[in-house]
Amino acid sequence: MSSRFERYALLLTLPAGIMVLALYALPILQVLSLSLTEGKGAWANYSQLFTSRAVAKVVGTTLNVSLLTTAITLVVAYVIAFGMIHMTARSRRIALLMVSIPFWISVLVRAFAWITILRSQGVLNGALMGLGVISQPLELVYNRLGVTIGMVHYMVPFAVLLLYANLTDIDRRIVQAARSLGARPLTVFLKVWLPLSAPGLGVAALFVLVFSLGFLVTPALLGGGKTLMIAEYISVQISTTRRWDLATALSTALLIVVGLLIALALRSPTMRAAFGGGRR
Structure with missing residues (x-):
């Protein structure tokens, strides 16, 4: 049967x-x-990835923005998820709804909303100038800062849900035992909460980093062409310069890098357990 x-x-x-x-x-x-x-063959196509200054600059920008986005996203998401597990049931449901709302909004709408908020004549600069905090508008968009803000905003809900699922699985009796032994709140957080939430942090970090490496729409709009990342660079090579050889080689290299990141992460027993692949 x-x-x-x-x-x-x-x-x-x-x-x-x-x-x-x-x-x-x-x-x-x-x-x-x-x-x-395509082009002059495999060797010529892939050698461009190591000899072209333009590719090196794009890769450096992508790594810089992706790592910064991952770090900021983890901090913000952890604070939110940690707060949610200590809320009442009613407040937690409202918080989960608020975290889920961004999933219903198009990435294009979110990017244009940030442009409206951050541009020189936008809401934020207008408010700061009106209060007399600044005399000249701040450059908050069409640069690396604007791209990072948009990417963090996009990735935070994903990281919050991943971390929230991990934190809710932590046995509260361990925390209570630490408190009963006289541990202070900060000690409990550093010695109990952080180590036990390490698998969730690892999964969230991997998820955010992999997504960040392939961002296209948000950097294209909020970067204004000044912060060129890999996905946008590939798009330009395909649609504008028609360099399919470089575009496909860079796409394949990005796919391989992502695969290696996941494979290396899964070598850790903690990460395997977080993905449900631990030994039985």
């Missing part, structure tokens, strides 16, 4: 498997094939 059920279950997954292959695997293989055959 069990083997028969497993066969039926396998048949039920076949349509989804075929769809994944058609929509994801085949295009990725096509990109890989183009990176090996």
Whole structure:
């Protein structure tokens, strides 16, 4: 009976498997094939990634913005998630609703909203100048700062939900035991909460970093062409300069880097446990 059920279950997954292959695997293989055959061939295509100053600058900008976004997002999301688990049930439901609302709003709408807030004649600069805090508008958008703000805003809800799920699984009896032994609140946080929430922080950091490496719309709008990241650079090579050789090679390299990051993260027993792949 069990083997028969497993066969039926396998048949039920076949349509989804075929769809994944058609929509994801085949295009990725096509990109890989183009990176090996377009232009002057594989060696010339991939050697550009190490010899081109433009590529080096774009990669450096992407790493800088992605790492900064990840660090800020983790701090903000941890504070929110930590506060949520200490709320009453009613307040927690409202907080979860507030965290979920950004998922219903298009990334384009969010980017344009930040432009309205941060531009020279925007809401924030207007308020600060009206209060006499500043005499000249601050440059808050169309630069790296604007891109980072937009990316952090986009990634915080994801990180909050990941960290909230992790923090709710922490046994409160351990915290109570630490308090009963005379540990101060800061000591309890540093010695109990942070170590026990390390798997959640690791998963959230990996998730945010991987997403940040491939951001396109937010950097394109909030960067104003002054903060060029990998995804936008690839888009320019395909749609404007028609350099498919460089675009596909860079796309493949980005895919490999993301795969390596995930593989290295899963070598950690803590991360494997967080992903549900620990030893049994």
